[in-house]
Amino acid sequence: GDSVTQMEGPVTLSEEAFLTINCTYTATGYPSLFWYVQYPGEGLQLLLKATKADDKGSNKGFEATYRKETTSFHLEKGSVQVSDSAVYFCAQGTSYDKVIFGPGTSLSVIP
Amino acid sequence: DAGVIQSPRHEVTEMGQEVTLRCKPISGHNSLFWYRQTMMRGLELLIYFNNNVPIDDSGMPEDRFSAKMPNASFSTLKIQPSEPRDSAVYFCASSRGTGMSNQPQHFGDGTRLSIL
Numbered sequence: 001g002d003s004v005t006q007m008e009g010p011v012t013l014s015e016e017a018f019l020t021i022n023c024t025y026t027a028t029g030y031p032s033l034f035w036y037v038q039y040p041g042e043g044l045q046l047l048l049k050a051t052k053a054d055d056k057g058s059n060k061g062f063e064a065t066y067r068k069e070t071t072s073f074h075l076e077k078g079s080v081q082v083s084d085s086a087v088y089f090c091a092q093g094t095s096y097d098k099v100i101f102g103p104g105t106s107l108s109v110i111p
Numbered sequence: 112d113a114g115v116i117q118s119p120r121h122e123v124t125e126m127g128q129e130v131t132l133r134c135k136p137i138s139g140h141n142s143l144f145w146y147r148q149t150m151m152r153g154l155e156l157l158i159y160f161n162n163n164v165p166i167d168d169s170g171m172p173e174d175r176f177s178a179k180m181p182n183a184s185f186s187t188l189k190i191q192p193s194e195p196r197d198s199a200v201y202f203c204a205s206s207r208g209t210g211m212s213n214q215p216q217h218f219g220d221g222t223r224l225s226i227l
Binding site: 031032034041042043044045046049051089093094095096097098099101103104 | 115142144153154156159161166167202204206208209212213214215216217218219220221
């Protein structure tokens with residue numbers, strides 16, 4: 001069945017370091033792919049999305065490219081800030097508008 | 112624009128009591144989702160409505176849980192009787208249901224439920 005796998009955390013980085021969070025998906029077709037972010041005490045928020053192969057989603061300095069050949073959607077940011085500390089969820093769209101979420105990756109950025 | 116509104120934000124009650132969680136989706140969204148989040152099990156989909164009709168309730172843990180959506184602007188999740196293992200953060204989310212699976216979900220800030 002459809003599933004999403006992402007690197008387990010926690011990830012700890014120094015401010016201005018490069019961030020990569022790996023995400024791979026399993027699906028029968030070509031689903032839309034999403035990254036969500038959850039700050040402490042809040043609900044999940046859409047960070048970026050891509051709806052077809054080779055699309056690049058981007059927002060707030062974060063980027064992810066839909067790679068059909070490797071079934072991946074890795075999240076990257078060139079220079080993280082303390083304010084980026086949060087939990088990041090990779091997700092894919094599935095039948096009937098449902099979304100399958102990965103387990104989440106906790107990121108801590110230290111000054 | 113107003114986002115998804117959940118109430119209450121926090122609920123503390125004793126085991127055996129009835130708990131009702133409420134959700135107002137974003138106007139114009141016709142899909143609504145209830146999730147439960149815990150450290151042990153992560154984010155779990157409990158039930159999904161489309162145009163006020165329950166489509167998939169396979170994630171509802173047991174008969175103690177029930178959900179309704181009487182109209183397009185309101186939904187409830189009820190637990191009766193509540194148990195300590197129901198303690199979690201419950202999220203409501205809504206989206207423009209297109210059937211194309213390309214619409215993002217918009218989450219409320221959740222209800223943090225503690226059952227003593």
